[in-house]
Amino acid sequence: MVGQCESCGRDDERVAPVRRVYVTPPSWDREERVEVVAEPEAWCGVCREHYPHQLVDAD
Numbered sequence: 087m088v089g090q091c092e093s094c095g096r097d098d099e100r101v102a103p104v105r106r107v108y109v110t111p112p113s114w115d116r117e118e119r120v121e122v123v124a125e126p127e128a129w130c131g132v133c134r135e136h137y138p139h140q141l142v143d144a145d
């Protein structure tokens with residue numbers, strides 16, 4: 087679908103529903119943390135290439 091990307095704000099992009107994933111890298115005193123945002127967002131291809139996310143099933 088074509089619309090506005092909710093990550094970078096660009097218009098007229100081919101966007102797909104994703105869930106943003108926050109990754110906190112591990113360090114010496116803690117393990118890696120991966121947090122998935124529950125609310126889906128529409129992202130363009132560039133953002134899907136550059137930022138961690140999960141594709142939302144289109145069902």
Ligand SMILES: [Zn+2]
Binds near residue numbers: 093129130132133134
């Ligand atoms: Zn974008």
